[in-house]
Amino acid sequence: MIATVGTETLIVQAPDIPTPSLKQLAKLAGASSIEALPTTDTQAFRLAPAGNRAAVAAFCAESLLDFAFVPPDQRLDRVRLAAIDMDSTLITIECVDEIADMLGIKREVAAITESAMRGEIDFRQSLKQRVRLLTGLDVSALQRVYDERLRLSPGAERMLAGFRSVGAKTLLVSGGFTFFTERLKARLGIDYTVSNILEIADGKLTGRIQENIVDATVKAEWIRRLGNELRGSDGLIVGIGDGANDLPMLANADISIAYRAKPIVRARTTYAIDQCGLDAILNVFIHNP
Template sequence: MDSPREIAAGLVVRGFAPPLALSRFRLIAFDMDSTLINIECVDEIADVAGCKAEVAAITEAAMRGEIADYKESLRRRVALLRGVTVADLEQVYVERLRLNPGAERLVAACKAAGLATLLVSGGFTFFTDRVRERLGIDFVRSNVLEVRSGPNCGELTGRMVDQEWGDICDGAEKRRMFLETCAKLGISPKEAIAMGDGANDLPMMKEAGLSVAYHAKPRVREQAMVQINVGGLDRLLEVVRER
């Protein structure tokens, strides 16, 4: 692949000459935590539980690609959340979760150009379902936190619930859902864009026709076709033009 080149401050491309027409693509897939939104939800839930430092250290290592077994790393983190209430989750959503700059503009531009939208996350349905609704995302895959009866509408058991497609949405599952969605739409993966920031996004990014690293870990930046290192998500529109 060609050497990376900075085409504007904090905007780097590799392997192609911009601009590309947005209309040549039919799908855009997003990671959620630290990509579409400003936080790692599991870390902020852990803050409520009083174990943020321990959980955040595992998250950082996983996102940098330093932990081989992502599923086990997530199980370890979720186990530390036992006893957190649904009211606590609501507080994290209301007080801490924000869409990253440019998210609404980029999603709107993609939808206007006829692209379908996919959210694939190693995070949790409590948050992905709400982000999906806010942005009008077409498809979503993420993890379900197990809740048992308790105060404030229930509390976490420290486990996740298996779903019909499998147990945990890790990098391999992100790739599978990305390819499954392409097949459902009747398109090639090369007609899709994939955006993420962590190592578990690389499997789907490697399949996409355009891979985008957003304020990403070094390993992800090194392999992406586009790096957005400064500014919002909508800086992609400097590379992939709406018209």
């Protein structure tokens, strides 16, 4: 097959990329140069110039490689805002599922969560249903989840530092809970957070959410509003998420990234990261010397 080569570069990333696979991919893409990129726990290469998108995508899917075709003007220093989902994106857990585990009902709640993230049931109703099941739980359980179970996704801190290095703002926008987003904001230096407030009375969860629910529509409104404020003349807005509830937010980003996401999300985003950590996102941008 003859590759149709354009002006884009191809970024390929994975925990390990065998040399024969890399050479085969370069030939398939019509690339004349291969450059290793600096990484931590994975391997990443830039192949240029590159084309033959469909064949490259098929090869990378079969070889379990993350890939991205990157246009020459997609510079990291153009990013003005990175909007990031929390549960199963910035962090490795679904907080509501782990809270439910404190009551011994994780399996029941997790099944509802999974269905909502696949887009099979309405998020607002699913969240109300899950929170209602937490009625009576002592608020100390939230701290236990944060201390004992909440872990950052691989590469999260390096990704945030990369965006911060070019002056980009970060927005943690979540259908989860302020108990966790506010702690992560303080810990990681995130600029903005939006999430749901669990109602508490006498030190226990009431099974209700205060004020308006942060759902897909609210997420989209926040990235759109902040994006309009921060974009400037040539800025880029980046959205990162994993579930169906993130799709409207991602649709309002210039560059949307599915991180270890559901198929419905991977099919509708600019890029997908499945094999690497969040810091791999930095490599889909051109870095100025």
